[in-house]
Amino acid sequence: MYKTYSRNALSEFFKENKHNSYTSLDLIEIFKDSINKATIYRNLKYLEVNGFIHKTYDDKKQVYEYMYADDCDHHFHLKCVKCGKIIHLHCDDADEFISHIKNEHNFSISENITTIYGVCEECEKC
Amino acid sequence: MYKTYSRNALSEFFKENKHNSYTSLDLIEIFKDSINKATIYRNLKYLEVNGFIHKTYDDKKQVYEYMYADDCDHHFHLKCVKCGKIIHLHCDDADEFISHIKNEHNFSISENITTIYGVCEECEKC
DNA sequence: TTGCGTGCAAAGGTTTTGCATGGCA
DNA sequence: TGCCATGCAAAACCTTTGCACGCAA
Numbered sequence: 001m002y003k004t005y006s007r008n009a010l011s012e013f014f015k016e017n018k019h020n021s022y023t024s025l026d027l028i029e030i031f032k033d034s035i036n037k038a039t040i041y042r043n044l045k046y047l048e049v050n051g052f053i054h055k056t057y058d059d060k061k062q063v064y065e066y067m068y069a070d071d072c073d074h075h076f077h078l079k080c081v082k083c084g085k086i087i088h089l090h091c092d093d094a095d096e097f098i099s100h101i102k103n104e105h106n107f108s109i110s111e112n113i114t115t116i117y118g119v120c121e122e123c124e125k126c
Numbered sequence: 127m128y129k130t131y132s133r134n135a136l137s138e139f140f141k142e143n144k145h146n147s148y149t150s151l152d153l154i155e156i157f158k159d160s161i162n163k164a165t166i167y168r169n170l171k172y173l174e175v176n177g178f179i180h181k182t183y184d185d186k187k188q189v190y191e192y193m194y195a196d197d198c199d200h201h202f203h204l205k206c207v208k209c210g211k212i213i214h215l216h217c218d219d220a221d222e223f224i225s226h227i228k229n230e231h232n233f234s235i236s237e238n239i240t241t242i243y244g245v246c247e248e249c250e251k252c
Numbered sequence: 253t254t255g256c257g258t259g260c261a262a263a264g265g266t267t268t269t270g271c272a273t274g275g276c277a
Numbered sequence: 278t279g280c281c282a283t284g285c286a287a288a289a290c291c292t293t294t295g296c297a298c299g300c301a302a
Contacts, residue, residue, distance in 0.1 A: 003276090004283085005282095005283095006282075007282085024267080025265095028266095035284095036283065036284045037266095037267085038268075038269085038284070038285080038286095039284070041266095041268070042283085078235075080233075081236065081239070087231070087233065089227075089231065091226075091227075091231065093227075097220065097223040100217075101215075101217075101219075101244075104219075105204070105215065106250075107206075107213060107245070108245045108250060109242055110207065110243050110245070113207070113243045114244075116240050116242075117236050117239045118233050118235040119233070119234045119236070121232035121233065124232075129301090130256090130257060130300085131258095132257075132258075133257085151291080161259095163291095164258075164259070164293075164294085165257075165258055165259070167291095167293070169257090
């Protein structure tokens with residue numbers, strides 16, 4: 001893997017903003033002075049294929065979003081549809097639920113590509 | 127609600143294919159001889175707003191998919207990433223999982239907009 | 253008759269691609 | 278040197294919109 005300016009800038013950005021997710025257009029805007037949009041798209045794909053970022057999905061914006069992938073293969077992501085916050089769910093009950101679905105419903109859940117939508121505590125109050 | 131040819135054709139199609147989901151492009155292709163694509167888009171939006179179809183998301187195709195909505199607000203959808211089949215999950219353990227997430231993690235899951243991805247029984251064998 | 257749905261074509265927005273250039277191993 | 282990344286512009290692609298027409302209530 002080449003370390004290039006664009007690739008570094010993008011991956012550092014994701015690392016520094018672990019708790020947010022961004023659409024491709026967000027990133028094009030953020031880096032508009034330094035990185036061409038074709039390069040943004042190419043590097044998003046690259047970083048995703050190489051497991052550095054995790055592709056998720058925002059129901060409101062109708063587009064993919066990308067987020068920092070920190071060993072994201074083994075837990076669910078809860079995403080608040082109001083504020084956009086992503087919660088990495090580490091929970092034994094979730095594991096049990098997955099086992100139950102596997103054993104009783106014969107379906108093997110892939111946590112890494114599943115995003116569970118809902119409303120977080122703070123937004124529930126509003 | 128007007129009953130028009132296009133709207134009827136689309137909703138009947140969804141009803142007859144309850145266990146599949148379709149992208150807008152699938153539907154444009156299927157109805158290419160009888161319905162204009164602008165009308166397809168307008169009616170998909172209409173049917174979705176009126177709760178007749180349910181909008182979901184396919185990780186592979188990077189687009190929305192639409193499926194027949196049969197009281198889909200109160201259960202999870204399991205989608206097989208290999209064959210595309212959608213399973214409407216009616217399961218007490220899922221309800222318990224949702225309660226747990228609500229009570230212990232303070233997050234209110236919206237089942238109606240969440241699709242859980244994984245691999246179904248048949249595809250697991252391959 | 254009036255309002256809504258439709259078809260067509262054009263516009264709008266997002267993503268991908270081809271090609272020439274430049275940088276890093 | 279050779280491979281890969283990049284920028285630019287064009288192309289491709291999907292979806293939305295404006296407008297005129299026609300059908301349904």
